[in-house]
Amino acid sequence: MTARAQGKTVGDRNGPQAAKVSGSWAGRPSGVPGAVPPPSVPLSFLAAASAGLVACGVAWGWVRAAAAADPNSDPAIAAVHLGVLATLTMGVLGATHQFTPVITGRPLRSVRMARATFVVWLATSWLLPLGIGFEQTGVTAASGGLAVVGLVLLAWNLGGPLSVRKKGTPVAALRLALVGAAATTLLGATFVGDRQGHWFVPSARVDLAMGVLGLFAWLGVTYIGVAQKLWPMFMLAHVPGRHRSGTVAVWATWLGAAVLAGGLAHGSPIAEWAGAGVLGVGLGAHLVSLRAHLRRRRRKADLHLTFVVTAAGWLVVAAGLALAGTLVMAHHHHEGVALVAAAMVAAGGWLLEALVGHAHKVVPFIVWSLLRSQGAPSGPSGKPLMFADLYHHGLAAATYGTLTSGIGALCAGFATSSAPVIAVGGVLLAVTGIVTAANLSVRSLHQLTAVRRGTGLPARATAYRPAPAARRM
Ligand code: HEM
Numbered sequence: 001m002t003a004r005a006q007g008k009t010v011g012d013r014n015g016p017q018a019a020k021v022s023g024s025w026a027g028r029p030s031g032v033p034g035a036v037p038p039p040s041v042p043l044s045f046l047a048a049a050s051a052g053l054v055a056c057g058v059a060w061g062w063v064r065a066a067a068a069a070d071p072n073s074d075p076a077i078a079a080v081h082l083g084v085l086a087t088l089t090m091g092v093l094g095a096t097h098q099f100t101p102v103i104t105g106r107p108l109r110s111v112r113m114a115r116a117t118f119v120v121w122l123a124t125s126w127l128l129p130l131g132i133g134f135e136q137t138g139v140t141a142a143s144g145g146l147a148v149v150g151l152v153l154l155a156w157n158l159g160g161p162l163s164v165r166k167k168g169t170p171v172a173a174l175r176l177a178l179v180g181a182a183a184t185t186l187l188g189a190t191f192v193g194d195r196q197g198h199w200f201v202p203s204a205r206v207d208l209a210m211g212v213l214g215l216f217a218w219l220g221v222t223y224i225g226v227a228q229k230l231w232p233m234f235m236l237a238h239v240p241g242r243h244r245s246g247t248v249a250v251w252a253t254w255l256g257a258a259v260l261a262g263g264l265a266h267g268s269p270i271a272e273w274a275g276a277g278v279l280g281v282g283l284g285a286h287l288v289s290l291r292a293h294l295r296r297r298r299r300k301a302d303l304h305l306t307f308v309v310t311a312a313g314w315l316v317v318a319a320g321l322a323l324a325g326t327l328v329m330a331h332h333h334h335e336g337v338a339l340v341a342a343a344m345v346a347a348g349g350w351l352l353e354a355l356v357g358h359a360h361k362v363v364p365f366i367v368w369s370l371l372r373s374q375g376a377p378s379g380p381s382g383k384p385l386m387f388a389d390l391y392h393h394g395l396a397a398a399t400y401g402t403l404t405s406g407i408g409a410l411c412a413g414f415a416t417s418s419a420p421v422i423a424v425g426g427v428l429l430a431v432t433g434i435v436t437a438a439n440l441s442v443r444s445l446h447q448l449t450a451v452r453r454g455t456g457l458p459a460r461a462t463a464y465r466p467a468p469a470a471r472r473m
Contacts, residue, residue: 029372035101035161039370041114045094046359048122050437052086053352057430059129060410064419064426071341071414072204078133079426083348084214085125087433091355092219093121093154096174098362099226100161103170109160113153120150128192137195144192151185154178169243173225173250180217180254183261184210204337208344209264215347216257216279223354224249224286231290234304234361235297245289252282276322283315303396307357310404311350318346321415334417342415349407356403356436364390367444375451385447395439403432 028034059082060067063075070076097114101107108114124146131140155178162175187210191202228246232238260275262268290312294305321343329336364387371385406428413422 029369032369033102033105035105035107037097037101037108037111037114039366041108041111041118042094042098042366043363044115044118045090045097046363047437047441048118048125049087049091049094049355049359050433052082052090052125053433053436054430055126055129056082056087057406057426057428057433059133060426060429061423062426063133064413064423067422068413068417068419071337072207074132074135077207078129080211081125081129081132083352084211084219085121085128088219088348088351088355089214090121090125091359092222092351093117095226095355095358095362096158096177096222098366099170099229100158100174103168103174103226103229104161104164104166106161106164109157113157117150117153117157120146120153124150128188132195140192140195144189147185147192148189151182154181169247169250170225170228172247173221173228173254176250176254177218177222177225180213180221180257183258184214184218187213205264205267208340209261211344211347212257212261212264212279215344215351217254217261219351220257220347221250221254223351224253224282227286227354228289230358230361231293231308234299234358235293236299237293237297239289239292239296243289243292245285245292249282249285249289252278252285254282256280256282280319283319287312287315303393303400304357304361307353307360307400310400311353311357314346314349314353314407317411318343318350321346321411338417339415342411345407345411345414349411352407353403356399356432359436359440360391360396361387363440364388364444367447371444371447371451374448390443390447391439392443395435399432399435399439402428402435406432 028036056079059079063073063079066073067076067079097108097117124143127139127146128143131137131143158174158178162171162178164171191210194200194202224246228243256275256277256279258275259271260279263271263273263275290308294309297305299305321339325336325339325341325343327336328339367390368385368387406425408425409421409428410425412418413420413425
């Protein structure tokens, strides 16, 4: 039987049989769906995302003056891509590789190909900014070629689980996101090609089209769709009946982003306004869906909730800044461009705040299943290990503070064209990247080492029970 055919029934298979399935991993504890890839797949993407956040923060400090003077300058474009590619794209790709098999119930076509996808996107996301920032056209060209290879690997690997007959909003979102990824990457490769011969001059509006496609039609739609699965679990919120706002959010965000990007690229104000309107409907529906989950949640307010609500707040800030920038630009060009740049930062902040917030749930969950697979150690109190034992909660709260004020400073720095404020934002983002990576890895590595050395206390031999454990996340 082929791995794909096996995938149809792989949902709850454990043990030696599961090892034959392409998405599965040896020693997977009972209860973890068989289609889920080995923990190293999502964790490598997420680790790379925190390194990207540190580099992005350092870059904003470095290029502060050029970015304040002209948000479309090459140094700013380099720092932007350390944010959107090395941080956000790597983080979202980690989530996509983890949750596509969970949502569809089918494994990835190949774990080896997932690792190759990681290497190729990691190289792309660092070579592109380095090539642009240090004016190395050969390096920039290589990144463009790698991006296309990365896109093909991604589409082939996710195409397997996404070809499932299953419908539903999260599956539709992941399919649309793949189309958004293709559009963004091909546009990026065209820009990179142009940098070799300067056949055309990409205007600031065409650059903005890429930002809209990448942030909303690819990364944003992925988050909006996957959130429909994650929010009920993390908030213990069951929204009864057909949840229309989630569906409208996915389709309208994607469609609006596509029409707005097309309007920006072709200089058509009608398409720009129509696209912006539909995008607004989609993002509004996303907020309505969040409200429905908040009203029905059974879990008390926690840090995850604070991250998610703050992320939604950045979306409102982005919409306000974008509208203000568009209106101001007609009379005061520089001020208008500055406000639109600040709007893009706020839109990126929406995804970054959500990514860091969800990482504090998802990483401990993945590490916990890895630890269980290696011997089920006990937590600090001698009781069975909980997800919450795997990081320091005070540091996580501090991360929320540095991240939120970092995004705020970067927004304010761009809106007011202030180099020192942009630099402060950069420092805060770099601190966030370092603290998050350390906080989410130190205790886990300590536990793993203890288990491997046999010094960890074995927990009571309990079977994996997702529901009670999830309540303690
Ligand atoms: C999620 C993915 C992406 C997002 C959100 C994104 C966003 C942006 C934004 C906002 C700009 C304008 C920056 C500014 O003016 O300061 C831009 C420009 C650019 N992007 Fe991307 N980008 C993404 C992926 C890519 C990829 C995969 C490539 C190519 C491998 C690429 C290549 C470029 C190039 C070369 C420019 C400069 C165009 C010029 O010469 O003006 N981008 N991108």
